Amino acid sequence: MPDYRSIVILTGAGISAESGLATFRGPDGLWEGHRVEDVCTPQALRRDPELVHRFYDERRAKLAEVAPNPAHIALSRLEREWGGDLLLVTQNVDDLHERGGSDHVLHMHGELKSALCAECGQRTVWEGSLPPGTFCQSCGAPRLGPDIVFFGEMPYEMDRIDDALRTCDLFVSIGTSGAVYPAAGFVQTARYVGADTLELNLDPSAGSIYFHEAHMGRASDLVPEWVAQLLG
Numbered sequence: 043m044p045d046y047r048s049i050v051i052l053t054g055a056g057i058s059a060e061s062g063l064a065t066f067r068g069p070d071g072l073w074e075g076h077r078v079e080d081v082c083t084p085q086a087l088r089r090d091p092e093l094v095h096r097f098y099d100e101r102r103a104k105l106a107e108v109a110p111n112p113a114h115i116a117l118s119r120l121e122r123e124w125g126g127d128l129l130l131v132t133q134n135v136d137d138l139h140e141r142g143g144s145d146h147v148l149h150m151h152g153e154l155k156s157a158l159c160a161e162c163g164q165r166t167v168w169e170g171s172l173p174p175g176t177f178c179q180s181c182g183a184p185r186l187g188p189d190i191v192f193f194g195e196m197p198y199e200m201d202r203i204d205d206a207l208r209t210c211d212l213f214v215s216i217g218t219s220g221a222v223y224p225a226a227g228f229v230q231t232a233r234y235v236g237a238d239t240l241e242l243n244l245d246p247s248a249g250s251i252y253f254h255e256a257h258m259g260r261a262s263d264l265v266p267e268w269v270a271q272l273l274g
């Protein structure tokens with residue numbers, strides 16, 4: 043195992059699948075039950091706020107029924123015990139990385155347990171249901187909504203992610219189909235700057251060809267194994 047100094051890790055729905063949270067594009071995927079256009083676009087929120095808020099309320103409520111799995115826990119061990127620069131970027135909006143012990147998680151697509159005011163931009167930790175018209179505790183406007191990046195919107199902290207990708211020497215992709223950009227392009231940026239690239243996934247992803255190394259299997263098997271190898 044080379045002596046890496048700077049690692050960027052990208053996770054997707056596959057790392058939470060074994061905790062019982064549905065992925066998006068699997069056989070029983072979330073998008074199978076909903077048209078993206080109906081629940082995950084700015085137009086959908088304007089057209090049918092009740093449906094959109096309810097979709098995220100249901101996913102937020104599900105968090106109480108699930109727990110982090112060994113893959114989440116292994117990444118928190120990496121954060122605690124590895125001495126290099128580590129950036130954990132997740133496309134997931136669940137809180138399983140945090141509940142698995144990771145303190146520094148970049149949620150590029152937002153978080154179910156956060157509410158965002160469309161008026162003042164203030165974020166609030168949110169646990170329960172969030173009906174349309176909820177008042178913002180900061181500015182008082184009735185415009186508190188799910189803190190979720192919809193299709194067509196720019197994911198959060200892209201500059202920080204890009205900087206990290208351009209200076210990393212290892213990029214690891216875990217449990218993502220590589221179906222959605224810009225996340226799907228991270229591997230190419232990492233390769234461009236000469237980083238090693240590793241994919242840990244149940245099935246080959248759309249970007250598998252760009253990875254120097256790929257292991258197919260369940261995240262809760264592959265991730266603890268990889269972290270143990272890296273920590274030596």
Ligand code: APR
Binds near residue numbers: 071217246262
């Ligand atoms: N272990 C490892 N990988 C798994 C497991 C598992 N137990 N189960 C499923 N996978 C893999 C699948 O093979 C698939 O490649 O996880 C991936 C899940 O793909 P998607 O359902 O497309 O989820 P994701 O890649 O996170 O989607 C990216 O698309 O819909 C948007 O905003 C949404 O953040 C999401 C983004």
